Amino acid sequence: MKKIGIYLTFIAIGNLSFAQLPFDKIIEAGAADAETYLQGYMEPAFVGFGLGFNSGWYNTAKPHKLFGFDITAGVSLAEIPDENKFFTFDNADYTSMQLTNGNTAQLPTFAGPNLNADDIAELTIPSTEDGVPDLRLSGITGIGIEENDVYPFESVFVPAPFAQIGIGLIKNTEVKLRIVPEQNIPGGHTFNSLGFGVMHDVKQWIPGMKLLPFDLSAFFAFNQFGSTFVIDENAGQTAELNLYGTTYQAIVSKKLAILTVYAGVGFMTSGSQFRVLGDYEAGPTVLTDPVDFSFETSSARANIGARLKLLILTVHAEYAIQTYNTLTVGLGVSVR
Amino acid sequence: MRKIIAFAFLMPLLFACGEEGLTFNLSTDFATPPASFNVPIPTLPDGLPDIGALDADPPSESISYSLGSVDAFSGDLSQLGGVLINNLAYEISGIEGAEQNILLDEFSIEMVLGSNRFTLLSIIDGPLANVPKSDIQITESQKQEISDFLFSGQELGAEIVFDLQEIPTGLTSLNMDFVMYFDVTVKIDRS
Numbered sequence: 357m358k359k360i361g362i363y364l365t366f367i368a369i370g371n372l373s374f375a376q377l378p379f380d381k382i383i384e385a386g387a388a389d390a391e392t393y394l395q396g397y398m399e400p401a402f403v404g405f406g407l408g409f410n411s412g413w414y415n416t417a418k419p420h421k422l423f424g425f426d427i428t429a430g431v432s433l434a435e436i437p438d439e440n441k442f443f444t445f446d447n448a449d450y451t452s453m454q455l456t457n458g459n460t461a462q463l464p465t466f467a468g469p470n471l472n473a474d475d476i477a478e479l480t481i482p483s484t485e486d487g488v489p490d491l492r493l494s495g496i497t498g499i500g501i502e503e504n505d506v507y508p509f510e511s512v513f514v515p516a517p518f519a520q521i522g523i524g525l526i527k528n529t530e531v532k533l534r535i536v537p538e539q540n541i542p543g544g545h546t547f548n549s550l551g552f553g554v555m556h557d558v559k560q561w562i563p564g565m566k567l568l569p570f571d572l573s574a575f576f577a578f579n580q581f582g583s584t585f586v587i588d589e590n591a592g593q594t595a596e597l598n599l600y601g602t603t604y605q606a607i608v609s610k611k612l613a614i615l616t617v618y619a620g621v622g623f624m625t626s627g628s629q630f631r632v633l634g635d636y637e638a639g640p641t642v643l644t645d646p647v648d649f650s651f652e653t654s655s656a657r658a659n660i661g662a663r664l665k666l667l668i669l670t671v672h673a674e675y676a677i678q679t680y681n682t683l684t685v686g687l688g689v690s691v692r
Numbered sequence: 693m694r695k696i697i698a699f700a701f702l703m704p705l706l707f708a709c710g711e712e713g714l715t716f717n718l719s720t721d722f723a724t725p726p727a728s729f730n731v732p733i734p735t736l737p738d739g740l741p742d743i744g745a746l747d748a749d750p751p752s753e754s755i756s757y758s759l760g761s762v763d764a765f766s767g768d769l770s771q772l773g774g775v776l777i778n779n780l781a782y783e784i785s786g787i788e789g790a791e792q793n794i795l796l797d798e799f800s801i802e803m804v805l806g807s808n809r810f811t812l813l814s815i816i817d818g819p820l821a822n823v824p825k826s827d828i829q830i831t832e833s834q835k836q837e838i839s840d841f842l843f844s845g846q847e848l849g850a851e852i853v854f855d856l857q858e859i860p861t862g863l864t865s866l867n868m869d870f871v872m873y874f875d876v877t878v879k880i881d882r883s
Contacts, residue, residue, distance in 0.1 A: 377882070378716045473717040473879060491764050492719035492877075 381493050383638050385453035385481045387646035392450060395649045396443035397496060398630070400436045400467045402599075402651050404514030404680050406626035408432035409581060410601035412518050412684040413532060415663040415672035416616050417571040417609035419555050420524025421692040427521050428670065430686020433513035437680060441468040441498060441512070445477065456480045456492055463495040467512040470500025485640050513683070520551070524692065528557030534579060544586035553577030555607070575605040575620070593634030595647075601626040605657065616663040624678060625654040655679040665690065715773060719877040720764045721781075726869040727753040727852060728786075733863045749856050750866065754804075757874050758847035765878050773881035775843040777835040780812065781873040784823040791866055794820040795857040801828070801872070804849035805841040810834065812850065820856065825873060842876070 383390045411432035420426065442462040447454045455461050461477035473494040481491045501512050520534040534551035541547070559565045559572045580600045587593035605622035632647035661674025661684070668689045676682045731750040759765050759775070782801065799820075801813040813828050830838075841848055852870050859866070 377714060378718075378880070381716075381718065470714075473715045478717070478719070487723075488763070489720045489722055492717075494717040496716065497714065 377496050378493065379496075381481075381491070382453075382496070383636065383643070383646065384491060385479075386451070386638065386641075387643045389450045389453045391647045391649055393445075393453070394630075394647060395651075396445070396463070397465050399443065399651060400440045400465050400512075400680075401514055402597075402628040402630065403440075403626070403653050404434035404436055404467075405516050406599050406601055406628050406651070406653060407624070407655075407678060407680050408434040408514055408516030408682055408684075409518070409579060409599060410577075410603050410624050410626055411516070411659075411676055411682045412674070412686055413520070413553050413577050413603060414555060414575060414605075414607060414618070414620070415661060415670065415674070415686070416611070416618055417555075417557075417573040417607035417620075418611070418616075419528045419530035419557055419573060420522060420690075422524050422526060424524040424690075424692025425522060426670070426688050426690035427519075428672075428686050428688030428690075429517075429519040430672075430684055430688075431515050431517045432682050432684040433515050434680040434682045436467040436512045436514065440680075441465055445479075445495070453479050453481050461495070464498035466499055467514075468498025468500070470503055471497045473497065514680075518686075520553075522555075522690075528560055528573075530555045532577065544589055545584060547581070547583035549579070549581045551577060551579030553603070558606075570608055570610045573607045575603065575607050575622075577601075577603045579603075587632075587634065591634060593632075593636065595633065596631045597628065599626070599628040603657070605659075614665050616665065617661070618663070618674075619658070619660045621658045622656075623654070624657045625652070627652045653679055714882045716880055716882075717776075717877050718764060718768065718880060719778065719875065720762060721779070721873055721875040722757070722762045724755045724757060724872045724874070726871050727755050729753060729854065729866065729868045729870065731866040733859060733865055750854050752851050752853045753870065754849050754851050755870070755872050756847050756849050757842075757872070759842055759845070759876070759878060761847075762876070768878065768880045769845075771880050771882050772843065772878055774879035775839045776877040776879070777830075777838050777842075777874075778877055779873070779875040780828040780830060781825050781875070782813070782823065782828060783825045783871045783873070784821070784868055785871075786868040787820060787822050790860065790863055791868070792819065792821060793860055794866070796820050797855040797857050798853070799855070800853045802851040802853070803834070803838065804851060805837060806846060808837070808841075810837075820854070820868075822868075 382393050412430050443465050444460055445463045446460045456478040463477060464471060476495040476497060479493050479495060483490050501507055502510060518534060520532050522530050522532045524530050532553035534549060536549040538546050538548040555573045555575045558574050582598045585595045587595055603624045605620040607618060607620040609616050609618035627650060629650040633645050636643045636646055655678040657676055657678040659674050659676035661672055663670055663672035668691055670690045671687045673685045729750045759769055796818050799815045800811060803810055803812045812830060850872055
């Protein structure tokens with residue numbers, strides 16, 4: 357189960373230290389309880405990744421001219437709110453594992469502070485074997501990323517990188533593609549991503565608006581990310597993370613010499629599913645496909661940003677207000 | 693592009709993690725295998741007058757405990773960051789019938805930490821009786837001594853002595869079991 361930690365990290369925040377967290381102990385509580393605990397612990401990672409992954413689609417409301425194009429890459433950083441640094445452990449939600457003292461407690465999520473184990477509520481995992489005593493385990497600490505001296509931010513961000521191509525079509529319409537064919541990572545792990553977006557100038561259809569000195573477009577995008585991680589090839593143990601997201605936005609922008617300022621308002625949805633597949637020993641029992649949980653998020657979304665264009669080079673940054681506010685930075689080349 | 697994406701994913705690794713490190717506590721209240729006291733009581737030869745009582749102290753028994761003997765800990769001891777003794781307890785069982793009429797001069801548990809020994813529990817006088825799981829009152833300094841000894845990877849011993857008063861004649865044997873409980877927390881540091 358330690359390798360599940362590696363995978364969680366890789367797909368969620370790339371933080372290999374997760375492999376050192378005691379998920380292998382939590383699984384002793386059985387699949388259902390381990391899943392419930394992991395869900396609470398990992399929610400900010402998956403939600404944050406989903407929200408970041410839905411961001412950065414555009415940096416102007418003006419679609420490319422016919423066959424104009426851009427190639428843009430960047431990273432979106434979803435800021436995890438303070439209230440998501442802990443989750444509520446409620447005994448009623450668990451069938452086996454319980455708090456040693458009390459019925460509810462606040463336990464750190466992965467984004468929570470890095471606490472001494474003595475400062476985290478203790479859980480009791482009842483033994484299922486005669487003669488074997490119950491196991492007591494301190495709740496899992498947060499990573500405490502922002503406590504590190506070299507970490508430059510005061511908040512915890514979940515990064516989601518992106519790379520995309522935008523191509524101008526007829527009628528002031530632009531399509532955007534995010535395609536990462538399946539990538540094989542040493543160890544047999546893979547990931548891929550596929551997304552498309554459509555931006556269409558709506559000003560042209562509204563009488564009298566065509567002459568106004570700004571651009572106005574409607575935007576829709578769908579995005580998916582899939583990944584697999586081989587936990588133990590010989591034992592047939594794997595894990596999967598799949599994410600999807602949709603974005604609906606109205607975008608307005610104004611070009612001022614080399615600077616374009618833009619803003620958008622709309623709605624987004626995001627979902628993720630995490631599964632651990634295969635057979636796993638937990639004490640005297642074998643758990644099959646022990647983890648399968650998903651998150652759904654939907655949120656109003658408003659963003660504001662600016663783009664600098666020097667000849668064909670572009671640099672842009674934006675801030676989006678949504679479930680987890682998201683900062684995006686990117687650079688690219690843009691022609692026509 | 694693949695390298696850029698991989699770098700972006702791995703970027704937070706540079707910042708992990710906070711100063712407490714990745715530590716967690718594992719605790720369990722481990723019961724030692726029972727130490728069995730089985731004492732045959734000699735019968736008086738025919739023709740001798742009944743003397744009413746016999747001396748027959750059982751020999752002392754020892755139990756041992758080390759962190760490695762606890763399955764729940766064994767996989768993590770290479771990353772041991774500390775040991776904490778939460779509680780020690782004992783239990784006596786198997787005393788039945790006329791055995792309950794025996795009186796104790798003393799019952800004692802001696803902790804053996806290598807060459808260092810100290811008395812954990814000493815009960816003077818009183819009846820020999822079954823004792824449900826009962827805490828042993830130990831001082832903080834004794835806890836610390838035991839913790840340090842276990843942290844060093846060594847196996848401790850506990851010597852159990854039943855010093856009985858005279859055993860009423862008519863008993864053919866004395867049988868009882870002694871179990872000691874070690875409620876211990878190990879601090880695991882996977883940083």
